[in-house]
Amino acid sequence: MLQFPPWKVALVLLTLAWGVVMALPNVANMDNAPGFMPKKGVNLGLDLQGGVYLMMEINPDEVIANRLEVFAGDVRSALSNVAPSERIGHLPEISGRQLEIKLTRPDAEGNFPMDEALRRIRKLNSNVEGAIGGAKTYEIEALGTDRILVTVPAASEEALMKDALGKTMTIVRRRVDPDGVSEIAITPQGNDRIILEAPGEPDPQRLKDLLSRDGKMTFNLVDNSPSAITSAQAGVPRAGYRLLEGPTTGPLLVRNIPEVTGADIANAAQGFDEGNRPQINFRLNSNGARKFYDTTRNNSGKLFAIVLDDVIMSAPRINEPIPGGSVRITGDFTQEEAQDLAAIIEAGEMPAKVQFLDQRTVSATLGHDSIRAGTRASMIGLALVAIFMIIAYGLMGGFAVGSLAANIVLILGALSGLGATLTLPGIAGIILTIGMAVDANVLVFERIREEQRNGRSPLTAVQAGYERAFSTILDANVTTLIAAIILYLLGSGPVKGFAVTLAIGIVTSVFTAFVVTRWFTVMWLKTFRPKKLAV
Secondary structure, eight states: OOOOOHHHHHHHHHHHHHHHHHHGGGTSOOTTOOTTSOSSOOEEOHHHHOEEEEEEEEOHHHHHHHHHHHHHHHHHHHHHSSOGGGOOOEEEEEETTEEEEEEOOOOTTSOOOHHHHHHHHHHHHHHHGGGGTTOOOOEEEEETTTEEEEEOOHHHHHHHHHHHHHHHHHHHHHHHOTTSOSOOEEEEETTTEEEEEEETOOOHHHHHHHHHSOOOEEEEEEEOOHHHHHHHHTTOOOTTEEEEBOTTTOSEEEESSOSEEGGGEEEEEEEEOTTSOEEEEEEEOHHHHHHHHHHHHHOTTSBEEEEETTEEEEOOBOOSOOOSOEEEEESSOOHHHHHHHHHHHHHOOOSSOEEEEEEEEEOHHHHHHHHHHHHHHHHHHHHHHHHHHHHHHHHHHHHHHHHHHHHHHHHHHHHHHHTOEEOHHHHHHHHHHHHHHHHHHHHHHHHHHHHHHTTOOHHHHHHHHHHHHHHHHHHHHHHHHHHHHHHHHHOOTHHHHHHHHHHHHHHHHHHIIIIIHHHHHHHHHHHHOOSSOOO
16 A cells, blocks of 8 residues: 555656646647647536527427328339339328328229239338337228328337437537537437537527428429419319429429438538539439439429428429439528528438427526636635645645645546536536545545554554555445436436536546555655654
8 A cells, every 4th residue: 555666656647647738728728739638628518608508399290290201202112113014003192190092093994903002012111110120110001992091000109209309319410510519418308309508609599590490302393384383373283292482483383202302412511603602512322313313314394393391492494314413502592591501401301390499598698607606616615625634634634635636637637638518517516526535535544543543653554544444435436436327327418517527526536535645645754754643
């Protein structure tokens, strides 16, 4: 316990030096620091920096309806995108939580190809079952001789919601932080809610505008005949089509089932056209590029609408097959609008539209007040602990205060190095650590007093004090560490911040109490060789 060979001293010094280096960005500008050092100090949470808090919810009914719409597109491909002799005429219609497929082309005897249609659709269903853990995704049954009903069983609804919640969280992050550099906190709450905390964000409405859009990008064929549009405006649209408008196209009749969807988009970015006006460029993946080419090859002369959230962004005429999968959208955009639209398109379509249940804005002034109050409380707590330790244990109490200062530096260094976010409860965790950090020293010092009263020399009293207090201190800190881990795993937001600082504080306090304070004490004992400890 009292042996500190050179390698151990070097290790202690390196650890303390690491803490100082990692903590430096909290007090100095380190933009030009070496790559292994953090470039900035501890990240501040919403309650310290100010920003926006949003609680969002997704609707299960909408999640299921959207999944059925995607499945309807797959059904259309399976029944229609084959050789002419194998095509099965049908008309899909989604109503609530079910998809009804009406067969429209009987054979010469008046019979519909029900068995073949069921076989193809059930094959599609088997291909998507693995996406939700092997559960049966859809129930498929025949209704009479010419209709097929597709529904979502209750057994797979929970898995669909879990999948939708995960995808929504990913898309939310891609939209609000496309570069991945902001300290955005996105956490689930239950099966259908998401908490978004955006420290430093001054404009909550911009976030809501980014997230309120479905981001549903589709490429649909158009019927622009005046008679069909007039009939649709009168409330009688052509079967399988719907009437949509765009800022530059006016009303157009677009096919319900798209040819290409947002899932086929590989990436999107804001760019500029030949006149240096902002536009949106995106590239389709290999599957999307193939479908885009096939559609433009087979529908020469028709309009092809690019639709985003039921608004026609543009509707160019197909003049020739378009290979490659590179597409652009031009229009009267500002650069910020084009950037936001590109982020929405690249992030992908929301599984369901998010509803905003709660919104809070924390001002930066309030955050700065919290920092000042937390810093003041930490300094007062440190000063009171230091005064008590020095009065109660004299010089050895001073050693404990020195190790306590090292402990705080190590905590800040660890938080900066890990990129953790410090919240107001996190400051509370640091203040709690200040008190906890001296517990080990108090137990050791009291044990040293007892050993010295029993007639031991200073060196043997110190050795016995550390040896006999070690198991008690280790047990106490391990149980507290377990509690911190449970808080981190089960908690969210500020609770996790408290758990992180508490866990780091436990580890650093054990190190400083059992290594740093002991090292100070041993160096003093071996240098001055006192006959009695003033403890």
